[in-house]
Amino acid sequence: MEDHPSYPKLSELISKYPRTAGSLFQTYNDLALAQQWEDLEVLDLPSCSRGSFRGRRPKTNDLLYVVPCSLSESLSISWFHQAFEDLGKPPHVYLAINSDDSNIVYYKLSPGIVKPPI
């Protein structure tokens, strides 16, 4: 993994939070390389013991936040609240659930009730 081109950008958070290093690495690669997000930044989220990401989808202007986690983790509502607070209360946050076979499922979380778009 150390030879992977994405490693230098993530090495600090991988050493700081070894439990969530796998999901951080996989989500970063998916966003940066597969989905080709622009202006992708890695943020530190100490209250949730992991890194998170902020960037834009290609050819859009909205800043989106992504918090990675693994399928084997147990999360709670207070955990989500904490993440929302620490990221500066964005309208919604994407939770990237990683599995061992490198599949990532993104869930869009918003505080409160949201009407479906169409």
Next chain:
Amino acid sequence: MSLIAPSNKRGGGKGGAQRKETNKIYANPLPLLFITPQTSHYSPYHVLGLFGLSNSRVENPHCEGSFDPVTRSVWVEDRKDAMILWRRGFFGKGDLSRSEPSWYTRQVNARKAAGKHLTAEEVRERRRAERKQFKLDRARALAQAAAEAEAAFEEGRQAPVIAIPSGATWKPQSQAPTAEVTASEVTPEDETDIQEEQPLEDVEHLQLTLPEAFFLIWTMDCLTVLDHATSESMDLKKIWTTFRAAYHPPGIPSSLSSSYLDRFDNPFLVHYAAYHYYRSHGWVVKGGIKFCVDYLLYKRGPVFQHAEFAVVILPTYEDPKDEEDSPFNLNASPYSWTWLSTINRVNTQVQKTLILTYVTIPAKSRVSTDMLSSPASLAQYSVRDVVLRRFVPARMRD
């Protein structure tokens, strides 16, 4: 450039030629090949064949991968090995792709802006764009119908009937003229862009889950796994220990780690028991996170037909006392009806049948933990399956 361009038949068509090609590419169900040299009817080998002795030899591709403890998987970085493992049995998944490693092809296609052979991801993007357009059209038609009904009610007359597009009959509007115009505008800029972009390096690898890798190693011996620190190949004993240890709770001291190796309820063992069970029955087993399940079973492979079955693994302890001191959060306690209903509903909507796979974890009181030093202990796990379908009278008439 609009994604809803008239579809190119070659890209996603399931016509006869396409099917023949996939049959040829994915002809081998396993990485091992049985080569039978052609013999004439009168040769001695043919006669031996009638007695059940064959002269076919086994060709082993001897693929190589490296173990990555951080992502808890085996990475196959060699392009050729990755293709062999994918094409002969659908093992693994490209870590930047939907299924087979196609990231490099997609990047090349995107740079050329003229994809002739569409990858699965590009077909998916096109389908999503069409569905979005359909939803917009439908919403507009519904709003229009509501407005007409309001106006008619005001005036006291019958509302005119407005056709609401339905998913089965809606067709994307032909957008060919705009697509061509934008394509010709884009190309001159693209050429200068290509010269300025750096040369493309293929950073994708094929990712095998630990059960998949262990199946390849233990049953067919066609995969060598290198240790991530020393780059030396690991022998079966080391692999057996390392793969189980990968599922231990993180950050525990090594003394505790060795005691955890004596446990039968290691998630690796439970998952592998189910994986091996279905693979040995001939099913292609892939991850099922997209449908809230553990595994999806394909009859021949993902490229042929959608998975018909979704497997949820339910570990059961033979001796309930073993659960009390378990460091693994296996979630083997009684399951709630809401949980079962949710999963069943999700899978019914995608026309999959739910299979509840009960894996019985042997009791420490009955089976000695010394058995865990070898994979033969897997014989102590029993796997039973229960098929569950949700009956929807309106939709199920067959």
